Every structure is written in C-alpha cells, then in structure tokens.
Amino acid sequence: MSLPANVGDAGPLGLLGGTFDPIHLGHLRLAEEAREALGLEKVRLIPAGQPPHRGKPGSTAEDRLAMARLAAAGNPALEVDDSEVREPRPSYTVPTLERLRAEVGPQRPLVLILGADAFAGLPGWHRWEALFELAHIAVANRPGHSPHERRWPATLSPELDEACRGRLNRAPVKLDTPAGKVIPFDMTPLAISASLVRDLLHAGASARYLLPDSVLDYIGLHHLYR
Numbered sequence: 188m189s190l191p192a193n194v195g196d197a198g199p200l201g202l203l204g205g206t207f208d209p210i211h212l213g214h215l216r217l218a219e220e221a222r223e224a225l226g227l228e229k230v231r232l233i234p235a236g237q238p239p240h241r242g243k244p245g246s247t248a249e250d251r252l253a254m255a256r257l258a259a260a261g262n263p264a265l266e267v268d269d270s271e272v273r274e275p276r277p278s279y280t281v282p283t284l285e286r287l288r289a290e291v292g293p294q295r296p297l298v299l300i301l302g303a304d305a306f307a308g309l310p311g312w313h314r315w316e317a318l319f320e321l322a323h324i325a326v327a328n329r330p331g332h333s334p335h336e337r338r339w340p341a342t343l344s345p346e347l348d349e350a351c352r353g354r355l356n357r358a359p360v361k362l363d364t365p366a367g368k369v370i371p372f373d374m375t376p377l378a379i380s381a382s383l384v385r386d387l388l389h390a391g392a393s394a395r396y397l398l399p400d401s402v403l404d405y406i407g408l409h410h411l412y413r
C-alpha cells in the first residue's frame with residue numbers, strides 16, 4: 188500500500204514568528220517547550236521582514252534570517268521560513284497563516300506560538316479575529332507578562348476575553364481539529380529579551396549564554412548591534 192507523500196509530516200505544525208533581533212535562548216526554549224507540551228511535529232521559525240508594530244529593527248531582515256538559520260541548525264524539529272523576509276510589505280500574521288493553511292491543506296493542525304506579551308497585544312493586529320479560524324494559539328508565560336502573575340485570563344482585555352470564550356484548553360491537549368483552540372502552557376521562565384541582548388552588546392558587555400554561540404559569532408563577524 189502506498190502512503191500519501193506528506194504522511195510523515197501530517198502532525199501539528201508549530202509556527203513561531205518574531206523580529207528575532209537577534210534570536211535568543213528565550214525563543215528557542217519557547218519553541219522547544221511548545222513542541223513538547225503540544226506534541227508538535229515541527230516548529231517553523233518565521234522571521235518578520237518588516238515587523239508591523241515596532242520601529243525599524245537593529246539589523247537587516249537578511250541578517251535576522253541568517254541568525255535564525257544558525258540557531259536552528261542541527262535541530263531536525265526546527266525549520267526556518269523565509270517567506271516574510273522575501274515579501275516587500277509589513278509582515279502581518281493573518282496573510283502568512285492563510286498562505287501556510289493553503290500549503291498544508293485544511294486538516295493539518297497549525298499552532299501559532301506566542302509569548303504572553305504578544306498574545307495580550309492581539310486585538311491590535313491586522314484582521315486579528317481571523318487568526319482563530321486559521322490556527323490554534325499556544326500562549327507561554329513570560330517573566331513580567333506571565334498569565335499566572337496577572338491571573339490570566341481574568342485580566343485579558345474584554346475583546347480578547349470575548350474572542351477566547353469557549354476556546355480555552357490547558358495543555359496537555361489533544362489537537363484533533365485544525366484550528367480554533369487557545370492553549371496556555373507553562374515554560375521555564377526566562378527573562379531574556381532581544382532588547383536586553385542588544386543593550387548589552389551596545390554597551391560592550393557580554394551577551395554570552397543568552398543566545399547560541401553561533402549567533403553571537405555571527406553578530407561579532409558582521410559588527411551588529413555596536
């Protein structure tokens with residue numbers, strides 16, 4: 188009996204978008220712990236070409252993509268998607284998810300992975316309510332923004348609270364539908380941010396052990412964040 192070509196790749200696919208300016212161990216643990224907590228087949232890192240809700244990043248999209256590739260190297264569970272970097276327009280997530288949904292078909296579960304800070308900002312995103320139709324949304328705690336610290340979901344804005352109604356499922360959860368659940372999960376709290384890394388480098392201080400050595404070497408070689 189022959190199997191469909193994509194049978195080995197039909198498990199839930201995690202999607203982690205970010206400015207990744209630069210990618211750091213908070214991002215990589217977020218991907219790894221989401222993969223374990225939700226039983227994801229793979230996690231796709233999607234560097235934003237033109238992040239919509241912030242100023243111009245400190246490094247180019249090509250450098251941020253190259254650093255994401257270095258960070259993912261050697262981990263077969265991680266993929267890097269360059270589609271947002273190649274598009275000459277703001278990197279809105281809904282069109283990216285629409286393209287991915289067309290790529291993987293209507294059945295494969297897609298899981299958008301967000302830190303609690305990004306999740307809280309969802310109502311400001313372009314066509315944000317469509318996100319819930321296109322993917323599940325997994326939300327990790329983040330120091331300073333933790334759902335638990337803030338008694339989440341009690342403190343969500345009314346519109347986000349309304350959008351989450353009937354969708355909340357605590358991990359572990361069976362992803363038996365392609366989209367639609369909101370899944371808070373616990374990750375090792377890591378108070379690492381790209382701003383912290385940039386600030387340290389700008390000040391001439393060490394950022395070692397906050398990001399992969401390969402990424403730090405790339406930063407040094409290309410004189411980034413001076």
Ligand SMILES: Nc1ncnc2c1ncn2[C@@H]1O[C@H](COP(=O)(O)OP(=O)(O)OP(=O)(O)O)[C@@H](O)[C@H]1O
Binds near residue numbers: 327328330
């Ligand atoms: N330490 C962390 N713990 C949990 N989630 C994180 C962590 N760092 C980043 N994330 C999440 O990763 C995604 C991409 O984040 P982003 O690339 O903006 O990094 P950042 O560290 O928040 O950057 P910056 O400091 O420049 O704002 C977001 O969903 C964010 O919430």
Ligand SMILES: O=C(O)c1ccc[n+]([C@@H]2O[C@H](COP(=O)([O-])O)[C@@H](O)[C@H]2O)c1
Binds near residue numbers: 204205207233234239
């Ligand atoms: O779609 C939007 O309107 C939107 C608004 C803000 C952020 N995003 C996406 O959210 C991810 C994290 O963004 P940021 O700015 O926190 O790095 C990244 O993939 C962005 O493209 C998306």
